[in-house]
Structures are given as structure tokens and as C-alpha cells.
Amino acid sequence: MNSPVIQDFSYDPFDPAVMADPLSYYRVLRDEHPVYYVPKWDVYALSRFADIWDVLARNDGTFVASEGTLPSSAVLGVHNTGPVSDPPLHPMPFHANFDSPLYEDVRRCTSGPLRPKPVTSLTDRIRRLANERLDELLPRGRFDLTQDYGGIVAATIVCELCGLPTELAADVLAAVNAGSQAQPGSGVEVANARPGYLDYLRPVVERRRAGTGDPVAIVDGLLNYRLPDGSGLSDVEAAVQMLGVFIGGTETVPKIVAHGLWELHRHRDQLAAVRADLDANVSVAREEMIRFCAPAQWFARTVRRPFTIHDTTMQPGQRLITLLGSAGRDGREYDDPDAFVWNRPIERLLAFGRGQHFCLGVHLARLEITIMVTEWLKRVPDFQVDPAAAERPPSSFQWGWSSIPVEV
Structure with a gap:
């Protein structure tokens, strides 16, 4: 292993100061330390767009997520002495912790309703939900753009995908928010399903196993799946595999919608330009909103085979974090990257990841953002942000606006 050079500059993804304002750290990392070693965690951080783009495209077993994609400091505090194996099949953790082909096999069980054609069929439903929320919120005059608007719409769709009553949308939203607002260093160990996520999902699995209730494509696919040893998933194991949809579908889109609308409010000329032709322009502005406003800052992998980049060799058992938040602000990929430009040409985007772990809900996310922004701009001639x-509460891996109060 190369001997890392100690620098005056210090970066640690679990430092509260970093997570409070990561952009200034990212600039230094990109310019001076494109491969930065954190001895405490035996972790290398990649900060440049092109490097992350290439690394995430590798699907040859060089990198695995067997220690989780968002490991805690307790996990990283134990340094490995060699390659880390996949977890045991039972009790089965979240499937992202496994390498190919098991990861892809389980992912396919949950992906059916999130493919392009089924997602497109949700267009009218999402539009109706957005307008129902606006019917209720606009008379209030003041409300939270993140939670009250985008949050409830997104959580309602997640409830429907997971076979939950839509009346639970507000509770699901609150539970997921509580899980993401964790102090830096605590990580997000989805297998532990805090705080009580499985209390929502396990009963759905139990009903479908008993053959009661309406069909739920995600649940039914998981119950029909057989692991390489021929065994099936228990109720809890099946519920754990649903957490990607349950968590990811609830928390990310509302933050992008609210922050994106705030950026348009800050740039009135851009707001006017988007309003000029909503059907044509919102889908363009959406991509800049995703680049500029996506809350997730980093994801981790564990090295399984030696890998060299920028004359630095990572050894099996060491960890790598890809700083997606930094990649989105890399001037090597985007001109004037710290500016919000609604019609910026975007040929490549990393906010949804890339390769094996590319976001399962990308098509739904783009549709929800497009519809919620469009319906807002149709119905709200002017608004003020407070x-x-x-x-932006403390988080282990997010830097997103969980609350943006507005007046209309």
C-alpha cells in the first residue's frame, strides 16, 4: 500500500464541520487531493467527476458494497486485513451488500413497477396528487415546501408501490426523515431498519404470503424469489429488500423539488424563462435541479481487488467513498459549476449514481420532479421563501434542505 502523505488540509466525511458546509472541502479535494486518504477509517475519497464516473462503471468485482453503501464509523473503525466476503444468506441484509449476481437478481424483484412504462402510467396519478396538495396548501398562505408539498406527494406514491394505505403517507415521511437526520458518523445501516421502518413493511409481506390483500408487485416478486441455496426470503428479509424503495422514494425528490424552486425564485430571469414554456422547459430545468440540489453527498464501496488511480493503489479490504456531491460541482465537467443555470447543457450526471448501483427509482424521480415543479409554476404566480x-439539519451523508418555508 502507498504511504499516504499527511497534509495541512484535513477531510473526514464524519466531521460535522464538513457535513455542515461540504462544498469548500470539495474544492480543495478536487484541486489538490483527487485521491485523499483518511487513515482513521482506512478510506480513500474520490472527488473528481471523471474519476467517479469511471470507478462506478466497474462491475467486475473490484469494488463491492458488502460493508454497506453508507457504513457507520463503527464499521469503518475496524480496519480489514484483506478482501471482505459477501454476508451470509440468512439472515439476509439489504441486497445491495451482495456482489453479482445475487444483487441484480434481488434488485429485479423490486424493479418491475419502476421501469419506464409502468412509471409513465403514473403520470395522471402524480399530477392529481400534486394538485390535491396545492388545493389544501395554497389557502393556508404559509407552509413547508419540502415536507407539506413534495414530501406528501412522494410518500403517497411510495405507499402505493409498497402496498400501504395512503393515509400513512405523513407517518412514512416522518419516519424516513427521522432516519436520515442522523449525526455525522452514525451511518445509514438499512439492515437495522431504523427507526421502525419494518413496522410498516413487514405486515404487507405477511398479508401477501397469506394470499390476502391486493397484489403488490414488489412484495410478490420477493416472495417468489429463491436464493442460490434454494431457500426463500423470510417476511423480515423480504421487508428489508423493500427499504430502497421505501427510503429512497420518500426523501430525495421532495428536497430537489423544494430547493430547485427556491433556486428559480432566487433567479427571477430564469424563473421567467422556464415559465415561458413549461412543457418544454421544466424537463430541462429538472436536470439542473438534480445536479445542483441532490442531497446525497457520498456512497462507499469496499475494495476487493487491487486498484490503482492517480498513482495510488488501494488494497483489498480498504474502503473507497465516491463524493457525488463534489462530482456535481466539478468545473472539469461543468462550466461555472457553483452557479444555478436552468438550461445548462448536461451530458453526464452522477446524482443518481452509475453502474451496478444506479438508482432504481430514477424514472419515477424524474417524473415526480417534472410534474411537481410544473403544477407549482402553473398555479403559484408568486411566492416568497423564508x-x-x-x-438543513445534521446528517451522516446528506446536505439537503429538509424544510423550506414559503408564503404564497
Whole structure:
């Protein structure tokens, strides 16, 4: 292993100061330390777009997620002395912790409703939900753009995908928010399903195993799946595999919608340009919103085979974190990257990841963002943001606005 050079500059993804304002750290990393070693965690951080783009495209077993994609400091604090194997099949953790082909096999069980054609069929439903929320919110005059608008719409769709009553949308949203607002260093160990996620999902699995209730494509696919040893998934194991949809479908889109609308509000000329032709322009502005506003900052992999980049060799058992938040602000990929430009040409985007772990819900996310932004701009001629009351609470891996109060 190469001997890392100690620098005056210090970066640690679990440092609260970093997560409070990561962009200044990213600039230094990209310019001076494209491969940065953190001895405490035996972790290398990649910060440049092109490097992350190439690394995430590798699907040859060089990198695995067997220690989780968002490991805690407790996990990283134990340094490995060699390659890390996949977890045991039972009790089965979240399938992202496995390498090919098991990871792809289980992922396919949950992917059916999230493919392009089924997602397109949700267009009218999402539009109706967005307008129902606006019917309720606009008379209030003041409300939270992240939670009250985007949050409830996204959580309602997640409830429907997971076979939950839509009346639970507000509870699901609150539970997922509580799980993501974790102190830096705590990680997001989805297998532990905090805080009580499985209390929502396990009963759905139990009903479908008993043959009661309406069909739920995601659940039914998981119950029909057989592991390489011929065994099936228990109720809890099947529920755990649903967490990617349950968590990811609930928390990310509302933050992008609210923050994206705030950026348009800050740039009135851009807002006017988008309004000029909503059907044509919102889908263009959406991509810039995703680049500029996506809350997830990093994801981890564990090295299984030696890998060299920028004259640095990572050894099996060491960890790598890909700083997606930094990649989205890399001037080598985007001109003037710290500016919000609604019609910026975007040929490549990393906010949804890339390769094996590319976001399962990307098509649904893009559709929800497009519809919620469009319906808002159709119905709200003007609005004011209360920046002093907006909140970005501590998080282990996110840097997103969980609350953006607005007045209309």
C-alpha cells in the first residue's frame, strides 16, 4: 500500500464541520487531493467527476458494497486485513451488500413497477396528487415546501408501490426523515431498519404470503424469489429488500423539488424563462435541479481487488467513498459549476449514481420532479421563501434542505 502523505488540509466525511458546509472541502479535494486518504477509517475519497464516473462503471468485482453503501464509523473503525466476503444468506441484509449476481437478481424483484412504462402510467396519478396538495396548501398562505408539498406527494406514491394505505403517507415521511437526520458518523445501516421502518413493511409481506390483500408487485416478486441455496426470503428479509424503495422514494425528490424552486425564485430571469414554456422547459430545468440540489453527498464501496488511480493503489479490504456531491460541482465537467443555470447543457450526471448501483427509482424521480415543479409554476404566480427559517439539519451523508418555508 502507498504511504499516504499527511497534509495541512484535513477531510473526514464524519466531521460535522464538513457535513455542515461540504462544498469548500470539495474544492480543495478536487484541486489538490483527487485521491485523499483518511487513515482513521482506512478510506480513500474520490472527488473528481471523471474519476467517479469511471470507478462506478466497474462491475467486475473490484469494488463491492458488502460493508454497506453508507457504513457507520463503527464499521469503518475496524480496519480489514484483506478482501471482505459477501454476508451470509440468512439472515439476509439489504441486497445491495451482495456482489453479482445475487444483487441484480434481488434488485429485479423490486424493479418491475419502476421501469419506464409502468412509471409513465403514473403520470395522471402524480399530477392529481400534486394538485390535491396545492388545493389544501395554497389557502393556508404559509407552509413547508419540502415536507407539506413534495414530501406528501412522494410518500403517497411510495405507499402505493409498497402496498400501504395512503393515509400513512405523513407517518412514512416522518419516519424516513427521522432516519436520515442522523449525526455525522452514525451511518445509514438499512439492515437495522431504523427507526421502525419494518413496522410498516413487514405486515404487507405477511398479508401477501397469506394470499390476502391486493397484489403488490414488489412484495410478490420477493416472495417468489429463491436464493442460490434454494431457500426463500423470510417476511423480515423480504421487508428489508423493500427499504430502497421505501427510503429512497420518500426523501430525495421532495428536497430537489423544494430547493430547485427556491433556486428559480432566487433567479427571477430564469424563473421567467422556464415559465415561458413549461412543457418544454421544466424537463430541462429538472436536470439542473438534480445536479445542483441532490442531497446525497457520498456512497462507499469496499475494495476487493487491487486498484490503482492517480498513482495510488488501494488494497483489498480498504474502503473507497465516491463524493457525488463534489462530482456535481466539478468545473472539469461543468462550466461555472457553483452557479444555478436552468438550461445548462448536461451530458453526464452522477446524482443518481452509475453502474451496478444506479438508482432504481430514477424514472419515477424524474417524473415526480417534472410534474411537481410544473403544477407549482402553473398555479403559484408568486411566492416568497423564508430563508431564515429554512433548515438543513445534521446528517451522516446528506446536505439537503429538509424544510423550506414559503408564503404564497
